[in-house]
Amino acid sequence: MSPTIKASLKGYLCLLCSFSLLVGCSSQSVTTSVPTAPTQTISSQQAELVELHQQWQGTPYKLGGNDKNGIDCSAFVQRLYMSAYQKPLPRTTEAQMQQGKPVSLTQVRTGDLVFFKTSLKVRHVGVIYDQHYFLHASTSKGVIFSRLDNVYWAPKIISIKRHSL
Numbered sequence: 001m002s003p004t005i006k007a008s009l010k011g012y013l014c015l016l017c018s019f020s021l022l023v024g025c026s027s028q029s030v031t032t033s034v035p036t037a038p039t040q041t042i043s044s045q046q047a048e049l050v051e052l053h054q055q056w057q058g059t060p061y062k063l064g065g066n067d068k069n070g071i072d073c074s075a076f077v078q079r080l081y082m083s084a085y086q087k088p089l090p091r092t093t094e095a096q097m098q099q100g101k102p103v104s105l106t107q108v109r110t111g112d113l114v115f116f117k118t119s120l121k122v123r124h125v126g127v128i129y130d131q132h133y134f135l136h137a138s139t140s141k142g143v144i145f146s147r148l149d150n151v152y153w154a155p156k157i158i159s160i161k162r163h164s165l
Contacts, residue, residue, distance in 0.1 A: 043110060061142055080135070115157070
């Protein structure tokens with residue numbers, strides 16, 4: 001094999017390996033599947049969140065939206081809380097953040113609200129599923145479970161609040 005072909009082949013393989021690593025990393029950003037192992041037992045609250053996820057999965061994000069044609073994060077949390085816990089919450093993320101008792105990340109429980117600062121003026125909210133996952137209406141993926149330790153979400157957590165359920 002000529003040195004030119006070897007160099008081209010080596011460059012192609014390096015590019016292919018680099019691409020594989022990037023694809024592998026990007027696939028860890030979100031999950032649309034239920035975040036439980038088949039053998040793991042889940043609480044009734046977690047089962048309720050899984051059921052609500054299944055009902056809303058595929059619903060796109062829509063700022064100001066409040067139904068299955070499109071919903072934003074605070075409306076989704078508001079509807080989820082009413083459906084799962086029969087507890088009314090305010091409509092906006094800012095108003096939701098004003099209620100509840102502050103909780104540390106190490107003390108989270110199913111049903112706690114987690115708040116994020118995604119830009120200078122934008123806030124986002126989701127509902128804690130367990131120590132690792134939260135359920136929310138993502139602007140890019142619609143209603144999904146995401147990991148709390150995700151490189152995008154983790155540094156943006158600004159508050160966690162517990163409402164008496």
